[in-house]
Amino acid sequence: MKQNLIGESPAFLAVLDKVSQLAPIERPVLIIGERGTGKELIAQRLHYLSKRWDKPLLSLNCATLSEGLIDSELFGHESGSFTGSKGKHKGRFERAEGGTLFLDELATAPLLVQEKLLRVIEYGEYERVGGHTALTADVRLVCATNADLPQLAKQGDFRADLLDRLAFDVIMLPPLRKRKEDILSLAQHYAIKMCRELQLEYFVGFTEEAQRSLLDYHWPGNVRELKNVIERAIYRHGLDADPIHHLVFNPFEAGWDNSLGHSSNQTEPDQTETERHEHIQFPLDYKQWQEEQDIKLLNSALEEAKYNQRQAADLLGLSYHQLRGMVRKYGLVGQN
Template sequence: MIGQTPQIVGEAPQWLSALEHISRLAPLDRPALVIGERGTGKELVAERLHFLSKRWEGPYIKVNCAALSDDLLDSELFGHERGAFTGATERRTGRFELADGGTIFLDEIATASSRVQEKLLRVVEYGEFQRLGGEKVLSTNVRVVAATNIDLPSAVRAGKFRADLLDRLAFDVVTLPPLRARKGDATILADFFARRMAREMLEDFPGFAPSAVEAIEAYSWPGNVRELRNFAQRITARALTNPNGEAIRFDTSALDPFESPFRPPAILNGSAETPSAPKQPGVPKPELGVPFEDQTRIFETSLIDAALAAHDGHQGKAAETLGLTYHQLRGLLRKHDYGKKPGKPDDAETL
């Protein structure tokens, strides 16, 4: 099987530094840890580490440790013998056997139990393991790449992760920057995801309005690239369903697809929260941590967008609606770079 390394979209120095780190680490046949918040691209980085390594023609096996119970994870990783537990009617080959000669990616490694961590310790150190319920010692030649979104040294100090396993996994550690630290990359990524959505819909992408660009850069994106991808594709799909040829404006409702005045009450401590009054539309929500100038710019451009949309782009009528002179509106358009054409990043798998 011939693999392909995932291509990268992003130009921020923090991101380019992480990519350089990955490229240096990939050829070294040693374990690696990938640390980062949810949605920062840990799985794609692990894949890149594999396909840039000497093992690129070997198998690449992925296991989400958080998705399985203790016994099921043990069986998934190391296999089991017939009769090892209720329902084990046949011998099962584990992922470490299947990954022989290649790479195994252990996502959410911090969720593995102490028992599984002990078995991982032995297979990372010696390449040896036993199937669940078995006595025969098996061997495998596997590179282990593990990932987590928590600080493992503090987990060790809290007694929730084995120090000796961490020592063996942490030959080198790649820590991925969150999207909020990658200045300018949110716009590049949003443009890429939106264009891909438009192609799927067989529509032309009209670009983002200046207010949308400002808001995309100013928003903190707690879900990182995954959240941005969903938002950019959602807002594009909504705009192109009823196309009017105008640039796509930022829509706060697209940030949370569950937002609705009829949304059921939240569940807190096992019981439903008392419904609150519906939010008033059209009032920008201040975001702590975002500079005052950025939020002011977002508010101004959203007002301009709304006025222009209401009058089919007629600037004189838009100025009148806003209570401005024509020349004042023209000054604001220049101030906020209206008319600047968005870039067109190449199609690629993204991080």
């Protein structure tokens, strides 16, 4: 299914411009980018802007199959060519005839498969596994990886001659941290889609602090990670009418200290009672002191809960509405 590519940053627009130039040219294309940068979406755009747009577009992730299986999946096999094979099987090249074949995680392809790919590119021919008849292929090859192929070729882990054939031109996808201008528009896009999926009436938006968090985060998982963070925030926020403040970047973090052998109520042997408690000086204004303690406690609980108010309420033994009332009472800005 064709998906939209969203972004207006100079780095991203430069990529789209290059894709538009390469699309009509009948040559292999290599796409390099970190995980989650949208390599398959770029492959789709290359296909649909090419003369082959009305022909098949097939994909195969080379990392998901063993050497024997990837060989069969790409080039097909004859009946009885190996144990368990029943009947003749058409491979991806045969099914993509006239169209485009996208190979993701190319660096993981075995050397024997790389040799066969080289033959298809050079001569437009291949044989099914267990077969002896040469089949012709009119298929445009688009490959993608996040590996350093030139370095792998120097090490002998990737065929240098195949790299030469594939690198007619290379599309380098920028990571999301280099596309800061696109982060908020992408976040809004995924937020609105998730609201529609959950049948929410509207998207409540993000607080300024949440937006700053999105812009400051490093995004090792790129756009795919951003999509997860936003969708997670939408479903957790639920029907709350306030803008979204809290974002969970790491869903593997527990809401408690789960390190082995550690108890939160333990104190260091040399820690005195005076060190564990703030020294109180009399006389004092009890009401003001109590408010200060409430604010410190609220801030500590919110920080511990990563500013998830429901979790903070649980930590304090309060209801969600009780905690929200105290947050508003003391004017804790940004803790909505």
